[in-house]
Amino acid sequence: MFNIVTRHWWLWALRGVLAILFGIAVFVWPAVGLRVLVALFGAFALVDGVFALVGAVQINQWNPLTWAMLIEGLIGIAAGVVTFVWPGITAVALLFIIAFWAILTGILELVATFRFRSELGTDAWLVGLGGLASVVFGVLLVARPGVGALAVIWLIGIYAVIFGVAMIVFGFRLRSFQPETGLLGSSR
Numbered sequence: 001m002f003n004i005v006t007r008h009w010w011l012w013a014l015r016g017v018l019a020i021l022f023g024i025a026v027f028v029w030p031a032v033g034l035r036v037l038v039a040l041f042g043a044f045a046l047v048d049g050v051f052a053l054v055g056a057v058q059i060n061q062w063n064p065l066t067w068a069m070l071i072e073g074l075i076g077i078a079a080g081v082v083t084f085v086w087p088g089i090t091a092v093a094l095l096f097i098i099a100f101w102a103i104l105t106g107i108l109e110l111v112a113t114f115r116f117r118s119e120l121g122t123d124a125w126l127v128g129l130g131g132l133a134s135v136v137f138g139v140l141l142v143a144r145p146g147v148g149a150l151a152v153i154w155l156i157g158i159y160a161v162i163f164g165v166a167m168i169v170f171g172f173r174l175r176s177f178q179p180e181t182g183l184l185g186s187s188r
Contacts, residue, residue, distance in 0.1 A: 013171030019164030042083030049076020106134025
């Protein structure tokens with residue numbers, strides 16, 4: 001199973017790149033309107049969910065890690081769809097959607113950390129860092145929903161960049177466990 005996960009290292013790295021791009025977009029346009037923020041978050045959650053779902057299907061062995069990735073993917077897709085179906089939702093509603101999405105996906109990533117720990121040893125902390133950042137981010141949003149919009153936007157950007165860096169580093173660490181057998185580390 002670990003060989004299958006390492007063969008698809010690029011899914012982790014791509015998730016990280018998307019998160020960093022989302023974070024940069026938030027920093028570049030801090031005064032974006034709620035509609036743009038909703039669209040950016042919806043696109044990020046939807047694409048991240050699709051990649052997690054694809055990763056679960058690619059593993060093709062049903063175990064706790066696969067189920068965690070599958071659930072994380074479905075939650076991300078659902079969060080993305082909700083933001084597109086109801087684009088006029090209030091800032092507080094969006095804040096809670098983002099918060100609960102971050103908490104749930106963070107918990108699932110922490111579960112994955114313990115699963116990867118047996119194969120990776122100390123390198124599993126990278127997924128754990130992304131999961132912990134997700135949980136802390138979500139809890140902060142729930143605890144302080146009345147924070148100004150700009151503060152929330154900066155918090156979202158910081159979270160996305162930290163999560164993205166952790167996923168990219170973890171993806172490349174997974175790649176290092178593969179034999180050099182071809183394009184993108186494929187072992188065909």
